[in-house]
Amino acid sequence: MEKLDWPPTKIKAFRQALLNWYDAEKRDLPWRRDHDPYHILISETMLQQTQVATVIPYYERFLAQFPTVKALAAAPEAAVMKAWEGLGYYSRARRLQQAAQQVVRDYGGQWPTTAAELQALSGIGPYTAGAIASIAFNEAVPAIDGNAFRVFARLFCIEDDIAKPQTRGRFEALIGQLIDPERPGDFNQAVMDLGSSYMRAKDPDPAHSPVVAFDQSYQTNRVLDFPVKTKKPRPKVVPYFALAIESPAGWLLEQRPNSGMLADLWMFPLVARAELEGDLDAQIAQAAAQFAAEAGIAVELQLADAKLVKHTFTHQQWQLTLLTAAAPAFDLAVLPARWVPAAKLAAVALPTVQKKLFKALNGGK
DNA sequence: AACCCGTGGGC
DNA sequence: TGCCCAAGGGT
Structure with a gap:
């Protein structure tokens, strides 16, 4: 033309x-x-x-x-x-x-x-x-x-x-x-x-x-x-643990890296399950160990009642297995993370998938 | 060039 | 449910 x-x-x-x-x-x-x-x-x-x-x-x-x-x-x-x-x-x-x-x-x-x-x-x-x-x-x-x-x-x-x-x-x-x-x-x-x-x-x-x-x-x-347009591939399934850790100071929210998925937004810490081995209990233990190494404190992770949250992006489907733990308000100096009380959640930018996690913790409300 | 990056609506 | 679509840009 x-x-x-x-x-x-x-x-x-x-x-x-x-x-x-x-x-x-x-x-x-x-x-x-x-x-x-x-x-x-x-x-x-x-x-x-x-x-x-x-x-x-x-x-x-x-x-x-x-x-x-x-x-x-x-x-x-x-x-x-x-x-x-x-x-x-x-x-x-x-x-x-x-x-x-x-x-x-x-x-x-x-x-x-x-x-x-x-x-x-x-x-x-x-x-x-x-x-x-x-x-x-x-x-x-x-x-x-x-x-x-x-x-x-x-x-x-x-x-x-x-x-x-x-x-x-x-x-x-x-x-x-x-x-x-x-x-x-x-x-x-x-x-x-x-x-x-x-x-x-x-x-x-x-x-x-x-x-x-x-x-x-x-x-x-x-x-x-018309128009002629090639299709996109199906989103790839990616399994994670999502760590819902609560202290008297609030929820532990981590700022995501400044590139990649949901860059700079605030979420529960995620642990990629693809790198873990064994059955569910063994994987939870590995996730706890990994978190302890990063945060400098041991927490007791437990499977939440509402355990699975799915969220589909254009190229990935996250399958988040929700783990909970109660913790003291330990020092977060080594993490790009903050304790955020429920009343202050409006001050940080949360992706939709994080809102889904909160909703699951509240029994779907 | 091919792939990455979110979410909500419609069927 | 799964899939496609909606005023794209960066790398």
Whole structure:
């Protein structure tokens, strides 16, 4: 598709059909109240791999807590992580704050205005750079997300696998010829609205789409054949012991390493069972020994009543066997850990799997 | 290029 | 239940 074979009149008709529909039917979303690049950045970052309905309350709270790019740049990282709690993909939160710090420090608070410059900021890739540049700064660049891939794959019956990185370039070339140079931000957002309504992944309604006359997949009765996308492998099962250790000072929560799964969040200490040997009792004894070596104190681990908690991520399924122990409030200087009383749990960022563990300890409530 | 990184909803 | 999907980016 090096060169789009549509005549200029057809290109104009497509833009008009899309934008007329958008002007009449666009969704009323909190981040569409203005074109502030800070607002666009927050919303686009939250919306990565996350549904609109999930994002809306997070967006409102986040903006109330960190109203300006300077406020976000200056905030304690723990506060940013807490505001992100439950949204997932937590590196997004750290990189969002890093981007804010880059804007303040490297640009003196004056936003770069091109997609090329924006993409150099932390956490901003080709999609988010295109979205900010087109919506906030009117640059005629595509913003290719899952919606755009689906919409244009269907419109042109494109067989390329959208899971492959090299496919993006072909879509960029195509959309670059179609995007409305007068209204690039609205064009990109119209494509997203189209991709989440008439041209959604499941149960689409292409017959009533504003661009049905341009939809080759509909005309050839192959709508659901597009986009072509390879499947992901099933999550791998990973067994752990989760150590619920309670002292008069509260629960023992460990801060996870600053890279990898649930980086920087707070959880019960985990012991990987794959490295342990023997039956359950033997493994519990090994877990206790391992903990004693790290913490410098022996605890008596017991199988909890609610013993198994499962949590599925994109690539892993954790099977957590819950062990409990009562302990004195021993010194934690050697661990990246804290005693957190129940009343102070609201102060640390907990992943959903940790909330499940607390719930299991409370008898499912 | 292939893999890693969360969560909730829908069927 | 298991699987797919949802405004991706980093390495």
